[in-house]
Amino acid sequence: MSAPIFHLTTFGCQMNVHDSQWLSQSLEGLGWNQGTENDAGVLILNTCSVREKPEQKVYSHLGRLRDAWLRNPELLVAVGGCVAQQVGEAFFARFPYVRLVFGPDGLPMVPGALARLTREPDLRLSLLDFSESFPERATALPANLGHGAQRQAYVTIMQGCDNFCAYCIVPLTRGRQRSRSREAILTECRELIDRGAHEITLLGQNVNSYGLDAQDKAARQGDPGFPALLDAVAALPGLRRLHFTTSHPKDLSLETIAAFGRHDTLCPHLHLPMQSGSNAVLQAMGRKYTIEYYLDLVMNLRRVRPEIALTTDLIVGFPGETEEDFAATLYAMRTVGFAGSFSFVYSDRPGTRAATMEGKLDKAVKAERLKVLQDLQTELSEDWLHSRVGRRCEVLVEGESKRSSRGLPSCRGRDEFGQTVNFSMPSGLPQELIGNIVPVRIQEAKKHSLWGCVEVVG
Numbered sequence: 001m002s003a004p005i006f007h008l009t010t011f012g013c014q015m016n017v018h019d020s021q022w023l024s025q026s027l028e029g030l031g032w033n034q035g036t037e038n039d040a041g042v043l044i045l046n047t048c049s050v051r052e053k054p055e056q057k058v059y060s061h062l063g064r065l066r067d068a069w070l071r072n073p074e075l076l077v078a079v080g081g082c083v084a085q086q087v088g089e090a091f092f093a094r095f096p097y098v099r100l101v102f103g104p105d106g107l108p109m110v111p112g113a114l115a116r117l118t119r120e121p122d123l124r125l126s127l128l129d130f131s132e133s134f135p136e137r138a139t140a141l142p143a144n145l146g147h148g149a150q151r152q153a154y155v156t157i158m159q160g161c162d163n164f165c166a167y168c169i170v171p172l173t174r175g176r177q178r179s180r181s182r183e184a185i186l187t188e189c190r191e192l193i194d195r196g197a198h199e200i201t202l203l204g205q206n207v208n209s210y211g212l213d214a215q216d217k218a219a220r221q222g223d224p225g226f227p228a229l230l231d232a233v234a235a236l237p238g239l240r241r242l243h244f245t246t247s248h249p250k251d252l253s254l255e256t257i258a259a260f261g262r263h264d265t266l267c268p269h270l271h272l273p274m275q276s277g278s279n280a281v282l283q284a285m286g287r288k289y290t291i292e293y294y295l296d297l298v299m300n301l302r303r304v305r306p307e308i309a310l311t312t313d314l315i316v317g318f319p320g321e322t323e324e325d326f327a328a329t330l331y332a333m334r335t336v337g338f339a340g341s342f343s344f345v346y347s348d349r350p351g352t353r354a355a356t357m358e359g360k361l362d363k364a365v366k367a368e369r370l371k372v373l374q375d376l377q378t379e380l381s382e383d384w385l386h387s388r389v390g391r392r393c394e395v396l397v398e399g400e401s402k403r404s405s406r407g408l409p410s411c412r413g414r415d416e417f418g419q420t421v422n423f424s425m426p427s428g429l430p431q432e433l434i435g436n437i438v439p440v441r442i443q444e445a446k447k448h449s450l451w452g453c454v455e456v457v458g
């Protein structure tokens, strides 16, 4: 029998993207091959449930697969991730061709389960249990990180979340917070660096509370927590750049802020979800900080790293949000001057506290507020991009740019702020430049990116 061909479709956050990367690498490790959705016999959907829209996308995607299954009854469909955890085995009744349902904690067992399902055509399996500790998985590193984007790697440091913000389904789909052991994290980081990674991003729903799992009081007392982990990773020989995401403002400690002053490897960029600029809304959301507290954090961060680029998440139209509350969000956005933001219209999620709250807003009002907020963000992002003109930055080259400048070939990459930079190469693009970090002088701000020219070194 020839090796199965699989295809993975991923929705959702960086954690899901990273989980999918692991799954692909593991399946390739079993000798399976990746193909397109049309030629694959095994289709895997890694799903997101954070808002209603991504959840609906999963059902419409699965609906479309019905025809493919009618043509090929051996088609094996697996649904994983946060919608799978939420909906569970109900997928089996609704979609007869779904044969595996797995939640985020079930991921380590998925390669084995898929292999078994290919051998036993009448079997259906579900992997929906939460594990007690971090669901450690077998190492599945790419053999060689090679050139380009692979120089950038993600390392998960925790699973789940204990915060239960009123609007959020994540604690229900990813379970309680469980921190991964420091040794496992450092070992994975070292392996990635050995294979050529220049940049590592530490991942978790709330990385600032690493080591402070509510369900593990022993860890609470014994573990030195996130700043100590950052110190250890930042000091790994060979690492050029370190990022971490996501941070909850209530847990961003002064020690973590101070780390931005201690480590050159720690990039001057922080994603710090604000959600709202109104204290009444923040309280109703259960975020446990005030806007004044948030702005103080920003001041402290800028004291330590004046050039730091801040990005955020914002929700408009939370139940009960008034025009004044919304105006406070716009005001706070201007005060901080976010370089970028992800903004969302509030969406009811099953099982969350906000879903049963009074004061739901009209769809049209929410859409209008989102537009006003996004227009302001465009203005703020442009201001930030313009402030970069004339400056020098370090670009990790990802590849050739689709755009060219004055007919010259150009490259694309990311600077230390996480910003896309295109730059021309007077001498053309030498292949060995891909995956390297080069100095670039910024010459021009475009709408969403920067243009520059490589600085001659020496």
Ligand code: SAH
Binding pocket: 050, 051, 167, 168, 169, 170, 204, 205, 206, 246, 247, 248, 273, 275, 313, 314, 315, 344, 345, 346, 347, 348, 349
């Ligand atoms: N753990 C991260 C983010 C998790 S979800 C954090 O705490 O910041 C990513 C973003 O989706 C959230 O920051 C929030 O802005 C948005 N979000 C979550 N639930 C939502 C909902 N029910 N409606 C609209 N946006 C939501």
Ligand code: SF4
Binding pocket: 161, 162, 163, 164, 165, 168, 169, 170, 171, 205, 206, 248
């Ligand atoms: Fe959701 Fe809040 Fe946890 Fe983030 S911190 S994942 S928004 S509950």
Ligand code: F3S
Binding pocket: 011, 012, 013, 014, 015, 016, 047, 048, 049, 050, 081, 082, 169, 170, 173, 174
């Ligand atoms: Fe979505 Fe789950 Fe991530 S709900 S945002 S994929 S944690």
